[in-house]
Amino acid sequence: MRSLKIVHCGIFNEYDDGSFFYGMERKISHGLIRGGHFVYDFSYRDWERSLRFCGLKNSGLAKMNAKLVRICENIGADLLLIGKGEKIGLSALRTIKSALPKIKIAIWYVDHLQEKREFFEKLSFIDVFFWANALKLRDLSARYGAKFAFFPNISDAAFDRRLDAAKTTDVIYIARDYQEDVRYKFALLLRDFCEKEGLGLKIFASLGAPAVFGDKFHCEIAAAKIAINFNRDDELECAHARKLLGASDRMAQFLGCGVCTFSPKIAGFERLYEDGSEIVYFDDPADCFSKIKHLLSSGEYARIARRGRAKTLKIANAARVAKFMLETIFEESFGTDLKNMDGGSCGKASGEECGSSRKDASDKICDEKCSSADGDKKFFGALNGKDKNERSDFYSEDYEWREFVYKNGEKFR
Secondary structure: OOEEEEEEEOOOOHHOOOOOOOOOHHHHHHHHHHHOOOOEEHHHHHHHHHHOOOOOOOOOOOHHHHHHHHHHHHHHOEEEHHHHHHOHHHHHHHHHHHOOOOOOOEEEEOOOOOOOOHHHHOOOOEEEHHHHHHOHHHHHHHOOOEEEEEEEOOOOOOOOOOOOOOOOEEEEOOOOOOOHHHHHHHHHHHHHHHHHHHHOEEEEEOOOOOOOHHHHHHHHOOOOEEEEEEOOOOOHHHHHHHOOOOOOHHHHHHHOOOOOOEEEEOHHHOOOOEEEEOEEEEEOOHHHHHHHHHHHHOOOHHHHHHHHHHHHHHOOOOHHHHHHHHHHHHHHHHHOOOOOOOOOOOOOOOOOOOOOOOOOOOOOOOOOOOOOOOOEEEOOOOOOOOOOOOOOOOOOOOOOOOEEEEEEEEEEE
C-alpha cells in the first residue's frame, strides 16, 4: 500500500476554540492519517477571513485561493480533498491541475446541495464527488464528468466517546429549526408528548433553546436514555421523504456515543443498522412516541444503545470510511479490512451477538425504489451476488454502501 500526500481543504473552524472538534473534517483527516498518509489541513474559510482587506466579506478570496495553489505545489500533493469548498475557485483548480497533472481532486459534501451555479461548474473539473445522500447521485453523474459516490457520516471512538454518566434525561433532541421548518413542528409534538407523559426531555438549538457544543455536547448525550435524530429534509410522514441513505452527522454522533438512537425511517438505512436491534426507526411522530414509551418502560433502550455503538464503530469508523474514499478516487486497494480498527470486535456487545444485517457476497441485495429530483422513479441495483473477481473490484472489502457509486449515469464497477 502506498502512502499519499494529501491536502485536506475544509471548514476546520479554527476560530471556534475547539467547540466542534468532532466535525467531519477532523474525522476524515484522522482516518487518512491512520491509513498511513500525510495530511495537510487547510481551513479555507478561516484563511479567507484572515486575508480580507479591511474586514470586507470575501475580499480575501483571491489570496486564499492562491495560497491553496502554493500549498499543493510545495507539498507535491497526490490528492486535493475538499470539504464543501464553496469559496474555492474554478481557476484555482485549473491552476493546480496544470501544475500537478497527476493530482486527483475530490469534493465531499454532507449538507443539502443548494449551491450556486459556480459550485456545480466545479463538478466537471474534479475526479470524485462524495455525498452523504445517495438519492440524486445517478442523475448528477449523468450531467457531470466525475464519479459520484455515497459515503456515510463517520462514527469514531477517538471523537464519539461513550461517557460513564447517570441517565438523568429520558429523551434528548438536538436540531436547528425555523418556525416554517418541519423540525419545528416535530419538536412541538415531541415537547407536548413528553409533558403529557411526564418524561424528562432536553431540547437544544430548537424551540428557542440554546445550542450545545464541545465536551458539553457529549456529556448531555451521555446523560440521555434516548436521542432523536430528525433532519430538515425529513417529513412527519416519513414515507414521503425523498431520501436514500441520507442522514446528518448528528445521527452518527448519537450512535457513536452509545445512546439509543431514534431516526425517521430512511430508505436504504436498513442495510446499515438493524431496526429494533441497533437503532429505532419510526414511521411518523405517533409511532416514534409509542416506541419511546415502550423502550423506556422495558429498559430495552440500553441494549439497543450498546449494539448500535458497536455496529457504527465497526462499519463507519474514520479509517474505514477514509479508505473507501481513497479506493474510489484512485481505483486501487489501500490495504486490508480496517472496519474493526475502532469498534473492536462487533461480534458481541455485553454478551450478545452483533445482529449485523450485512449480507454475504452470495446474497442478492434488493433494489431500492426512489424518486429522483424530477419525479421519475429510479431503481438502485445491487451487487447481484457477483464475487470480487467477477466485479473486477479494486475495493479491499465489501463496503455496505459501495453499490452507490456512479459515473456517466451508470453504476460504476
